[in-house]
Amino acid sequence: MNFTNKITALxxxxxxxxxxxxxxxxxxxLASAVSNAGGLGVVGSGSxxxxxxxxxxxxxxxxxDKPFAINVPLMNPDIQAHMRMIMDLGVKIVIxxxxxxxxxxxVLKKNNVxxxxxxxxxxxxxxxEAAGVDAVVAEGVEAxxxxxxxxxxxxxxxxxxxxxxxxxxxxxGGIASGRAMRAVMVLGADGVQIGSRFAAxxxxxxxxxxxxxxxxxxxxxxxxxxxxxIPVRLLKNEFYDNIHAMEENGASAExxxxxxxxxxxxxxxxEGDILAGExxxxxxxxxxxxxxxxxxxxLNIWNEYLDSYNI
Amino acid sequence: MNFTNKITALxxxxxxxxxxxxxxxxxxxLASAVSNAGGLGVVGSGSxxxxxxxxxxxxxxxxxDKPFAINVPLMNPDIQAHMRMIMDLGVKIVIxxxxxxxxxxxVLKKNNVxxxxxxxxxxxxxxxEAAGVDAVVAEGVEAxxxxxxxxxxxxxxxxxxxxxxxxxxxxxGGIASGRAMRAVMVLGADGVQIGSRFAAxxxxxxxxxxxxxxxxxxxxxxxxxxxxxIPVRLLKNEFYDNIHAMEENGASAExxxxxxxxxxxxxxxxEGDILAGExxxxxxxxxxxxxxxxxxxxLNIWNEYLDSYNI
Numbered sequence: 001m002n003f004t005n006k007i008t009a010l011x012x013x014x015x016x017x018x019x020x021x022x023x024x025x026x027x028x029x030l031a032s033a034v035s036n037a038g039g040l041g042v043v044g045s046g047s048x049x050x051x052x053x054x055x056x057x058x059x060x061x062x063x064x065d066k067p068f069a070i071n072v073p074l075m076n077p078d079i080q081a082h083m084r085m086i087m088d089l090g091v092k093i094v095i096x097x098x099x100x101x102x103x104x105x106x107v108l109k110k111n112n113v114x115x116x117x118x119x120x121x122x123x124x125x126x127x128x129e130a131a132g133v134d135a136v137v138a139e140g141v142e143a144x145x146x147x148x149x150x151x152x153x154x155x156x157x158x159x160x161x162x163x164x165x166x167x168x169x170x171x172x173g174g175i176a177s178g179r180a181m182r183a184v185m186v187l188g189a190d191g192v193q194i195g196s197r198f199a200a201x202x203x204x205x206x207x208x209x210x211x212x213x214x215x216x217x218x219x220x221x222x223x224x225x226x227x228x229x230i231p232v233r234l235l236k237n238e239f240y241d242n243i244h245a246m247e248e249n250g251a252s253a254e255x256x257x258x259x260x261x262x263x264x265x266x267x268x269x270x271e272g273d274i275l276a277g278e279x280x281x282x283x284x285x286x287x288x289x290x291x292x293x294x295x296x297x298x299l300n301i302w303n304e305y306l307d308s309y310n311i
Numbered sequence: 312m313n314f315t316n317k318i319t320a321l322x323x324x325x326x327x328x329x330x331x332x333x334x335x336x337x338x339x340x341l342a343s344a345v346s347n348a349g350g351l352g353v354v355g356s357g358s359x360x361x362x363x364x365x366x367x368x369x370x371x372x373x374x375x376d377k378p379f380a381i382n383v384p385l386m387n388p389d390i391q392a393h394m395r396m397i398m399d400l401g402v403k404i405v406i407x408x409x410x411x412x413x414x415x416x417x418v419l420k421k422n423n424v425x426x427x428x429x430x431x432x433x434x435x436x437x438x439x440e441a442a443g444v445d446a447v448v449a450e451g452v453e454a455x456x457x458x459x460x461x462x463x464x465x466x467x468x469x470x471x472x473x474x475x476x477x478x479x480x481x482x483x484g485g486i487a488s489g490r491a492m493r494a495v496m497v498l499g500a501d502g503v504q505i506g507s508r509f510a511a512x513x514x515x516x517x518x519x520x521x522x523x524x525x526x527x528x529x530x531x532x533x534x535x536x537x538x539x540x541i542p543v544r545l546l547k548n549e550f551y552d553n554i555h556a557m558e559e560n561g562a563s564a565e566x567x568x569x570x571x572x573x574x575x576x577x578x579x580x581x582e583g584d585i586l587a588g589e590x591x592x593x594x595x596x597x598x599x600x601x602x603x604x605x606x607x608x609x610l611n612i613w614n615e616y617l618d619s620y621n622i
Contacts, residue, residue: 150531155485174466183494220461250561
């Protein structure tokens with residue numbers, strides 16, 4: 001491969017395609033498969049205890065000698081232990097999300113870790129740049145999982161963030177094809193982060209019942225919920241319907257949090273309880289129609305991206 | 312101009328760019344300016360009584376000999392009078408929205424009117440095709456004004472609709488630049504419909520206070536509101552804040568409708584009451600930074616579109 005741009009140079013990968021860190025989906029198996037195929041594989045630490053994360057880092061290293069990253073939600077209660085481990089073990093790239101980029105960026109950078117922060121608005125893009133990140137992910141409201149309060153779509157957010165910062169911009173949300181990748185690159189992105197399609201990959205650690213629900217999803221099957229707690233995009237199911245009915249009736253953040261309980265995403269995504277679990281996935285699931293090896297997904301997207309040049 | 316594609320051929324225009332019909336913004340002045348510049352100008356009948364519409368059709372014809380269209384929201388109480396007038400006066404192109412495409416398409420087609428229907432989901436795209444429309448507008452949730460319940464973004468909706476129907480697809484929502492036009496054309500669109508940027512044009516009949524508020528808008532300044540009534544994207548102001556507070560507390564559709572009253576959009580958009588009026592505009596307003604002649608907008612977008620080939 002001769003392709004090179006700011007993102008491939010920054011990350012040392014063949015293609016400017018990053019697999020999103022996703023709770024209960026992206027362990028060492030998925031991350032190493034993506035990295036081996038030439039993209040950036042990402043271990044999602046959000047659903048891991050520090051010891052589990054340690055095992056995933058070791059296993060990912062045994063499975064690939066290519067670069068990979070760890071995604072760290074900054075509000076994680078285990079954040080101190082996670083960051084300590086990441087630096088002690090010499091992890092080279094960290095993608096932070098859901099929090100203040102000022103908290104950890106300079107510490108990580110001093111330890112020779114490259115830092116990318118996920119943002120959903122211009123203000124946090126500027127904050128990230130000021131904190132010294134190497135790149136930002138601009139994630140639109142169509143993305144699965146946690147989401148910004150502004151509800152800005154990828155089509156609007158990418159040019160806004162590109163205009164606001166000079167660090168490279170990675171687009172996320174609504175991207176599951178090479179054409180969508182071309183579209184966001186035209187808007188100014190230097191690379192893409194792809195979640196949902198990799199959640200449905202063979203190597204994803206999600207339960208097969210969840211993967212089947214992803215590929216069966218149609219338009220309108222995901223909605224943004226829990227805006228009074230933390231906005232999150234979910235596949236509609238019994239759990240969503242309950243939450244939605246409460247929200248329609250004006251339930252408070254406290255009441256919603258109580259019903260949520262704990263372990264809901266594990267129950268849905270990892271254990272396959274597709275009725276009562278919390279199923280985080282992107283709107284683009286409506287365009288995903290098969291479960292495939294991560295390598296095939298990556299190369300299919302890349303080749304379609306190349307083919308869409310000149311459309 | 313030598314450019315030609317399905318949309319330019321269907322509409323007889325130079326560029327596959329349609330100016331959206333918008334209440335209190337798009338009378339004969341804006342429509343004729345866009346048509347004279349080579350796009351498709353559209354008179355928005357949603358805010359017009361039948362006699363007013365008649366005057367706008369006559370004036371538009373005096374101001375341009377190029378094709379123009381009338382946008383007709385199908386739920387308009389004056390729908391019978393509007394459609395009768397459109398056919399009697401020999402209007403050539405109608406864009407219908409907010410209703411069932413089966414209601415009027417065949418009647419219009421029998422009267423040699425070309426029909427385009429605006430959809431926000433796959434189901435209505437298929438229904439439109441079955442009803443015999445000449446094209447569909449696939450409008451994402453970032454668009455201003457009335458919106459679909461699925462909240463599907465343009466980036467996800469355009470490929471979904473393209474896959475579902477064989478009639479030409481016009482993308483709408485989040486498009487205010489040539490790069491965004493290129494992005495949606497890559498996704499499969501055959502043309503674009505642009506609202507917000509024309510709402511802020513010199514020829515828009517909107518009040519200058521509203522136009523100034525559009526160009527001052529930043530990301531997060533519009534939100535989808537009134538989902539229990541008809542979802543509509545609004546600029547945040549006192550009116551929005553009141554509605555939003557009611558919604559947070561579980562207000563019913565009836566309670567919301569009562570507070571809405573009548574004439575709210577006229578008050579905001581046409582009379583310039585930017586605090587208490589209902590300000591319908593798209594999320595892409597965050598990317599619009601000047602009030603310009605419609606012709607300049609059209610040519611700027613078209614030239615940027617041409618320049619973005621090969622990105």
